Amino acid sequence: MSMPCPHCSATAYVRSSRLMSPISKEMYYQCSNLECGHTFVGVTEVVRTLSPSACPNPAVQIRHFKTGTA
Numbered sequence: 001m002s003m004p005c006p007h008c009s010a011t012a013y014v015r016s017s018r019l020m021s022p023i024s025k026e027m028y029y030q031c032s033n034l035e036c037g038h039t040f041v042g043v044t045e046v047v048r049t050l051s052p053s054a055c056p057n058p059a060v061q062i063r064h065f066k067t068g069t070a
Helices: none
Strands: 002-004 011-021 024-031 039-045
Touching: 011 039
Parallel strands: none
Antiparallel strands: 002 011, 011 024, 024 039
């Protein structure tokens, strides 16, 4: 996984990560531009369900997407 470096816009790659909860992960990024050298932390999170699970975990609460609503 990658994303643009917020400082120089070069590609920053995930070097490691850790699960924070069943729906979120913390990722450690490193910029590929050696002159920049920025390292930073980002979070990926499940924000809503588009299609319900066939084997849901009752401990996990995820907002369901409803078509036609904002």
